Amino acid sequence: MRRGVAGKALRRALAAVFAAIAPFAAEAEPKARSAREFLSLELAAEQADETLNRGMLWVELGERLWKDGSVPSGRSCASCHGQPGGMRGVATRYPAINRETGALVNIEGRINGCRVQHQSLPALAYESEELLALTALVAHQSKGMIMSVAVDGAARGFLEQGRAVYESRQGQLNIACSQCHEQNVGRKLRGDVISSGLGVGYPAYRLTWQGLGSLHRRLKACQQGVRAAEFEPGSTEHLSLELFLAWRARGIPIETPGIRR
Amino acid sequence: MRRAVGAALLIASVVSTSAGEPRGLASFEVSGDSIAKPLDGRIGDAERGRSIVIDRRGGNCLICHRVPAPDEPFQGDLGPDLGGIGGRLTEAQIRLRLIDASRLNAETLMPPYHRVEGLARVAKEFDGRPVLTAAEIEDVVAWLVTLK
Numbered sequence: 001m002r003r004g005v006a007g008k009a010l011r012r013a014l015a016a017v018f019a020a021i022a023p024f025a026a027e028a029e030p031k032a033r034s035a036r037e038f039l040s041l042e043l044a045a046e047q048a049d050e051t052l053n054r055g056m057l058w059v060e061l062g063e064r065l066w067k068d069g070s071v072p073s074g075r076s077c078a079s080c081h082g083q084p085g086g087m088r089g090v091a092t093r094y095p096a097i098n099r100e101t102g103a104l105v106n107i108e109g110r111i112n113g114c115r116v117q118h119q120s121l122p123a124l125a126y127e128s129e130e131l132l133a134l135t136a137l138v139a140h141q142s143k144g145m146i147m148s149v150a151v152d153g154a155a156r157g158f159l160e161q162g163r164a165v166y167e168s169r170q171g172q173l174n175i176a177c178s179q180c181h182e183q184n185v186g187r188k189l190r191g192d193v194i195s196s197g198l199g200v201g202y203p204a205y206r207l208t209w210q211g212l213g214s215l216h217r218r219l220k221a222c223q224q225g226v227r228a229a230e231f232e233p234g235s236t237e238h239l240s241l242e243l244f245l246a247w248r249a250r251g252i253p254i255e256t257p258g259i260r261r
Numbered sequence: 262m263r264r265a266v267g268a269a270l271l272i273a274s275v276v277s278t279s280a281g282e283p284r285g286l287a288s289f290e291v292s293g294d295s296i297a298k299p300l301d302g303r304i305g306d307a308e309r310g311r312s313i314v315i316d317r318r319g320g321n322c323l324i325c326h327r328v329p330a331p332d333e334p335f336q337g338d339l340g341p342d343l344g345g346i347g348g349r350l351t352e353a354q355i356r357l358r359l360i361d362a363s364r365l366n367a368e369t370l371m372p373p374y375h376r377v378e379g380l381a382r383v384a385k386e387f388d389g390r391p392v393l394t395a396a397e398i399e400d401v402v403a404w405l406v407t408l409k
Contacts, residue, residue, distance in 0.1 A: 168381060169380075169381060170381050170382040170383075171380070171381075171382060171383055171384065171387075172372075172380060172383045172384065172387040172388075172390075172392055173372040173392070174363075174372055174373055174379075174380055175370065175372065179370050180339075183370070184339050184370070187337070187338050187339050188335075188336075188337050188338045188339070189324050189325065189337050189339060190323060190324045190335045190336070190337050191334070191335035194339075224384075227383065227384050227387045227392075228382045228383065228384055229382045229383065229384050229385065230384070
C-alpha cells in the first residue's frame with residue numbers, strides 16, 4: 001500500500017511536471033513495446049530467420065491454398081488477386097470497416113468474405129489451420145511495414161468500444177488489460193515479461209500452443225488469466241479490441257509470423 | 262473506467278441478492294488499515310499457507326510476488342517482495358491486504374482474494390465465489406507473518 005500511495009503521489013507530481021513541459025517536449029507518450037523486444041535470444045533469432053521460423057510452415061501452406069483452384073467456382077484467391085505479394089500493405093490497415101455492411105472486419109473476416117461471395121465456399125472456422133495459414137500469408141506480405149489503421153468515421157465507435165474493454169477491470173482477479181500492458185511493461189509475470197500487448201506478431205507460433213494461433217486466441221488466454229468470461233474469437237468485442245490494439249501499435253512494424261513463448 | 266466499475270458493482274450486487282448469500286464468504290470488520298479478527302475465528306496453518314501461495318492452482322501469488330523460496334523459479338515482480346512482510350506489517354494489516362487491497366488503494370493491481378461484489382465479467386465457474394476461502398486466507402496469513 002505504501003508503494004501504491006507513494007506511487008500515486010509521485011505519478012501526480014510527474015503528471016504536473018509533464019503538463020508543464022508538454023508544449024516543449026517532442027514526444028511525451030512512451031512508445032509501445034512489442035513482445036519481440038523481450039524474447040530470449042534463441043526465440044528472437046528464430047523469428048528473424050525465415051528458414052528457422054516455425055510459423056513459416058503455415059505461410060507455405062497459405063501459398064498452396066492461395067493458388068488452389070479446385071473449388072466449384074474454379075476461382076482461387078490468385079485468380080482475382082494474382083501473386084500473394086499483391087497483398088503488401090493490407091495488414092497495416094486492418095481491421096477496417098467494410099463499406100457495404102458497415103461491419104468491422106479483420107483479415108480473417110475479409111478472407112471469409114471472399115470465400116463466401118466470390119468463391120461460393122463456406123466460411124472457414126476461426127482457428128482452423130486453413131484460415132490461420134491464409135491469414136498468416138496475407139499478414140506476412142506486410143512484414144516490416146508499420147501499422148496505420150484508420151480510426152475515423154464508423155471505425156471511431158469500435159475504437160472506443162475496444163478502449164472501454166481494455167481499460168475496465170474484469171474477471172475474478174479484477175484486472176484490466178491496461179494495468180498489465182501499460183502500467184507494468186517490462187516487469188515479470190512469473191516467467192513472462194509483459195509487453196505492450198500488441199497484435200503485430202499474429203497469427204503467431206506460440207510454444208505453449210505447439211502451433212500457430214490467432215490474436216483472438218491470445219486475447220482469450222489473457223482473459224482466462226484473470227478468470228474472466230471470455231469473448232469468442234471473431235466476436236465484435238474481440239474485433240473492437242483488435243482495432244484498439246492496432247491503433248496503439250501505430251508506427252510499430254508487423255512481424256507475422258511472430259514466435260512467442 | 263471508474264464509471265464501468267460502478268455499473269458492474271450495481272449488477273453484481275443485484276445478482277448476489279437474488280441468488281442469496283454468496284457461498285463461502287466470511288464476514289469481517291475493517292478498522293483503519295486492518296482486520297483484527299481471523300475470518301470465522303479460524304487458526305491458520307502456516308505450512309498449508311506456504312503451499313497455497315506457491316501453488317499455481319491455489320493462490321498463485323508468485324505470478325506477481327517474490328517470496329523466500331529459492332527453489333521456485335520464475336517469481337514475478339509486479340508487486341512488492343513478500344520477503345520480510347511479517348516484519349513490515351502486522352497480522353491484521355496483512356489480512357486486509359489479502360481480503361481486499363482496494364480498500365486502501367482504489368487503483369491497486371493486487372486482486373481481492375475474499376470479495377465477490379463489484380467484479381465484472383467473472384467466468385461462470387468462479388462467479389459468486391471468492392478466490393480463496395476463509396480457511397485459505399487464514400493459512401496464507403499464518404505463513405506470511407512468519408516471514409520476518
